[in-house]
Amino acid sequence: MEDQILSLAEARGAQAEVFGSEETRTVVEFRANEFHSQESRLTHGHGLRVVKGGRVGFSSSSNPDKVGELVDAAFETAEFGKQCCFEFPGPEPSPAVKTFENRVIVLPALKMIEWGRELVDAVRARVPGLKLDVTLDRTYGETVVANSAGLNKRFARANLQLSATGLLVNDGLVWISEFENLSSGSPPSIGALADRIEERAILARSRARLATGTYPVVFMPTAVPDLLYPLLVGVGGKQLEKGVSPLIDKVGRKLVDEKITIADNGLRDFGTASAPFDAEGVPRRRIELFDRGVFNGFLFDLATAGACGAESTGSAVRDYTAQPQPGKSNIQLLPGAARLNETLAGIRHGLLVHECIGGGQSNVLAGDVALNVSSGHLIENGKVTGRVKDTMIAGNVYEMFANVAAVGDTVRDLGSYHVPFVMFPRLKVATRD
Amino acid sequence: MDNLKPFLADVLSGVAAQYADIRVEESEETGIVYRGQELDQIGRSLERGGCIRVFHNGNWGSASFNQIDEKLKGLAKDVAAGVEALPAKPETLGSLPALSDSVTVPEADDPREVPLADKHALIKHYNDILLKTAGITTTMSMYHDAFRTTTFLSSEDRCITQESVYTGFMCRALTRDGTNVQDYHDTFGKTAGFSSLQNREPMVERIAKVAIELLKAEPVPAGKYDVIIDPLLAGVFAHEAFGHLSEADFLSTNERLRELMKIGTRYGVDELTIVDDGTMPGERGSFRYDDEGSPAQRTELIKEGRIAGHLHDRQSAQQMAEKVTGNARAVSYRFSPIVRMRNTYIEPRAFNIEDLLDSVERGLYVCGSRGGMTELESFTFSSQYARLVEHGRQTKMVRDVVLSGNIFETLKNIAMIGDDLVMFGGLGGCGKNGQGPLPVGLGAPHILIRNVVIGGR
Numbered sequence: 021m022e023d024q025i026l027s028l029a030e031a032r033g034a035q036a037e038v039f040g041s042e043e044t045r046t047v048v049e050f051r052a053n054e055f056h057s058q059e060s061r062l063t064h065g066h067g068l069r070v071v072k073g074g075r076v077g078f079s080s081s082s083n084p085d086k087v088g089e090l091v092d093a094a095f096e097t098a099e100f101g102k103q104c105c106f107e108f109p110g111p112e113p114s115p116a117v118k119t120f121e122n123r124v125i126v127l128p129a130l131k132m133i134e135w136g137r138e139l140v141d142a143v144r145a146r147v148p149g150l151k152l153d154v155t156l157d158r159t160y161g162e163t164v165v166a167n168s169a170g171l172n173k174r175f176a177r178a179n180l181q182l183s184a185t186g187l188l189v190n191d192g193l194v195w196i197s198e199f200e201n202l203s204s205g206s207p208p209s210i211g212a213l214a215d216r217i218e219e220r221a222i223l224a225r226s227r228a229r230l231a232t233g234t235y236p237v238v239f240m241p242t243a244v245p246d247l248l249y250p251l252l253v254g255v256g257g258k259q260l261e262k263g264v265s266p267l268i269d270k271v272g273r274k275l276v277d278e279k280i281t282i283a284d285n286g287l288r289d290f291g292t293a294s295a296p297f298d299a300e301g302v303p304r305r306r307i308e309l310f311d312r313g314v315f316n317g318f319l320f321d322l323a324t325a326g327a328c329g330a331e332s333t334g335s336a337v338r339d340y341t342a343q344p345q346p347g348k349s350n351i352q353l354l355p356g357a358a359r360l361n362e363t364l365a366g367i368r369h370g371l372l373v374h375e376c377i378g379g380g381q382s383n384v385l386a387g388d389v390a391l392n393v394s395s396g397h398l399i400e401n402g403k404v405t406g407r408v409k410d411t412m413i414a415g416n417v418y419e420m421f422a423n424v425a426a427v428g429d430t431v432r433d434l435g436s437y438h439v440p441f442v443m444f445p446r447l448k449v450a451t452r453d
Numbered sequence: 454m455d456n457l458k459p460f461l462a463d464v465l466s467g468v469a470a471q472y473a474d475i476r477v478e479e480s481e482e483t484g485i486v487y488r489g490q491e492l493d494q495i496g497r498s499l500e501r502g503g504c505i506r507v508f509h510n511g512n513w514g515s516a517s518f519n520q521i522d523e524k525l526k527g528l529a530k531d532v533a534a535g536v537e538a539l540p541a542k543p544e545t546l547g548s549l550p551a552l553s554d555s556v557t558v559p560e561a562d563d564p565r566e567v568p569l570a571d572k573h574a575l576i577k578h579y580n581d582i583l584l585k586t587a588g589i590t591t592t593m594s595m596y597h598d599a600f601r602t603t604t605f606l607s608s609e610d611r612c613i614t615q616e617s618v619y620t621g622f623m624c625r626a627l628t629r630d631g632t633n634v635q636d637y638h639d640t641f642g643k644t645a646g647f648s649s650l651q652n653r654e655p656m657v658e659r660i661a662k663v664a665i666e667l668l669k670a671e672p673v674p675a676g677k678y679d680v681i682i683d684p685l686l687a688g689v690f691a692h693e694a695f696g697h698l699s700e701a702d703f704l705s706t707n708e709r710l711r712e713l714m715k716i717g718t719r720y721g722v723d724e725l726t727i728v729d730d731g732t733m734p735g736e737r738g739s740f741r742y743d744d745e746g747s748p749a750q751r752t753e754l755i756k757e758g759r760i761a762g763h764l765h766d767r768q769s770a771q772q773m774a775e776k777v778t779g780n781a782r783a784v785s786y787r788f789s790p791i792v793r794m795r796n797t798y799i800e801p802r803a804f805n806i807e808d809l810l811d812s813v814e815r816g817l818y819v820c821g822s823r824g825g826m827t828e829l830e831s832f833t834f835s836s837q838y839a840r841l842v843e844h845g846r847q848t849k850m851v852r853d854v855v856l857s858g859n860i861f862e863t864l865k866n867i868a869m870i871g872d873d874l875v876m877f878g879g880l881g882g883c884g885k886n887g888q889g890p891l892p893v894g895l896g897a898p899h900i901l902i903r904n905v906v907i908g909g910r
Contacts, residue, residue: 055540057514059515059789063517078495081498082502090499096569097495100485100492100495102492102494189707193828193831383853390833390835392826410859
């Protein structure tokens with residue numbers, strides 16, 4: 021169908037690009053220790069970009085009976101569309117990256133249900149009273165990009181992820197979340213997942229108090245994305261183009277602690293956002309955003325690169341219903357030298373953060389965060405003790421990352437984030453105690 | 454497809470199960486985005502797809518699809534076979550009587566009849582108001598409309614065709630001074646036609662004014678404050694902090710939470726009544742039938758300070774032996790419906806805003822919303838700006854005001870409820886279980902809450 025849409029658009033004297041995606045998603049859910057549902061989603065749709073009279077028009081459709089209307093709508097919007105400042109890329113070889121594993125594609129839904137049941141049973145045996153939600157989410161499908169410059173590329177991707185959230189009712193509600201990326205085809209590590217949930221459930225049984233003040237704070241890998249998200253909003257080419265990124269004129273400058281190296285790696289094998297090429301057909305690559313604290317540059321798609329006098333970094337992201345825009349792929353915070361037990365042992369009075377809520381709600385573009393610590397523990401004389409409640413960490417991530425005490429030596433795969441723990445020497449913590 | 458209903462009935466008739474339904478949506482949407490002076494995005498989408506659900510022996514199975522052809526019969530049978538293979542559970546769905554109904558949108562409200570040029574001109578006009586204001590660094594303005602026809606058939610012979618419409622816009626102004634970047638936005642929308650978006654210049658002018666003032670505002674010092682919350686943020690509070698707790702799909706599976714939310718339990722003052730209502734004309738979360746074909750209703754969640762009701766789909770109502778409330782909603786045909794809110798609001802009482810201010814010795818008047826989140830008892834929500842209140846008078850503007858706390862304690866700390874209910878239904882919406890943004894309405898009068906933890910610097 022891509023060819024048919026492309027020819028119809030070209031016949032009307034336009035440069036055109038068709039993005040197609042066809043995907044099958046199977047989601048198996050357990051809620052509160054019980055099997056809840058199995059859902060399938062079969063998605064098939066196309067997005068059409070046309071350049072007519074120097075302006076860009078866009079339409080999308082999942083209705084195969086309306087190919088003519090799809091093309092009409094793209095041309096209708098092109099009358100008002102943005103001035104085009106790029107050219108569609110021609111055919112060019114893409115790098116190799118593992119994006120699917122057959123074992124994932126052929127995995128029966130009943131096997132996914134069996135794994136979910138095994139995890140529920142393992143956790144139930146260790147932590148009576150804990151209610152576990154488990155989701156196994158498998159997606160496979162094909163993405164196609166074809167354009168008037170002769171590019172016609174397709175690739176297949178299969179992702180499989182397990183996420184689990186345990187709920188304990190104990191002096192209020194305690195949430196414990198776990199995640200495992202299974203896209204490489206290995207079965208879930210039930211024992212290790214259950215161990216981690218059990219360990220946190222035991223710690224959560226006692227309540228600890230922390231007064232408002234300034235403390236050393238350790239962000240466990242599960243909480244690190246809440247800090248990286250606002251730190252990286254400004255690296256988008258769109259924010260640069262519009263003059264709103266706080267990173268404008270900062271390329272080549274040391275902005276954060278030298279322990280911090282962050283890469284956007286679209287070529288990580290089995291990363292949830294990995295692909296040989298981006299949503300415009302431009303080859304994906306590994307981009308070092310911060311190198312030992314120094315800001316290296318922005319992420320671009322074709323349009324923002326054109327507007328900023330740069331080249332696309334192969335960072336276009338989209339689904340078929342939307343035009344591309346520059347976006348992150350898989351984010352890697354490179355490991356440091358710190359061991360968790362040694363780091364904790366050195367803290368006399370501090371806070372350990374496993375999970376937060378409220379990320380992304382403050383003025384994230386400026387780097388501001390206001391995180392409600394939904395799962396955190398007091399560290400006292402080097403030991404992790406009881407659970408803290410009603411605790412907030414607010415500040416600016418550029419300021420926070422400017423002074424990092426330690427970066428962990430072990431990385432956790434959280435799907436699109438690949439991160440170790442991070443310790444800050446002094447953060448302001450507000451509590452009700 | 455002209456003969457859609459008989460075809461879908463045919464698909465359903467091939468499913469051997471205790472219950473099955475199928476929902477097909479056909480929609481047309483237009484979106485326009487301005488960033489600064491430039492038109493950033495303009496696009497139209499033509500969607501068609503559906504979702505089939507099968508319930509058997511206490512288990513659900515479902516599949517969504519885009520292709521509506523003979524293969525659908527095979528997909529329906531596959532879903533039924535998958536459900537059949539699962540161990541039986543004692544759950545039931547209850548039953549609904551056979552029904553045939555059709556809900557239409559007045560022709561004058563159909564945004565498909567409005568030329569694209571008019572939609573473009575309107576959002577450009579609002580965006581230009583911001584751009585022409587001295588001190589504004591850049592803007593983002595967004596127009597969105599949607600016209601949707603949903604066809605629902607169930608194995609209980611319920612056959613409903615429902616049209617729905619939404620038009621809305623959002624404007625954001627951004628100001629910058631060195632590394633200090635501030636922004637303010639507001640949004641408006643109705644389940645009504647294009648004309649409801651016209652003549653909104655005063656709202657847009659206010660956006661520019663606040664964004665400029667924010668640049669000079671200092672971050673609020675962290676601590677505990679008495680806070681007066683404006684109707685928008687109070688509506689977000691009602692939705693985020695309390696509404697989600699009332700969603701019975703979660704309660705029905707957790708005995709101890711059910712105990713916390715037991716009907717009759719007191720959590721607030723006598724004046725506090727919180728309602729979730731799907732029947733308010735023009736409001737964003739209104740509809741005639743939910744996505745399981747149950748009629749929408751008005752449901753009291755808290756009445757005079759005590760828990761009065763929960764929000765249900767068919768399954769959760771059976772599990773808790775309560776009445777179906779018509780809260781089963783799906784964000785699109787790609788999803789099965791789950792329990793969601795509609796228009797959630799705090800009922801107005803006798804006090805005016807001056808009465809509330811007079812009761813605050815030292816506190817904050819907190820306005821607007823950047824969104825909020827809950828993990829049941831814990832909530833966090835961010836305002837757009839606030840003003841210090843000193844001896845009953847509003848003084849300087851402060852920013853970065855984030856409220857957090859425990860919902861049960863906070864409800865008890867509501868001290869005064871105003872008389873000025875305002876409902877909101879702009880762009881954006883609610884997210885839950887990966888389904889978002891779902892159109893919801895929310896609102897409240899001004900309210901005064903004592904001793905709220907404010908995260909600041």
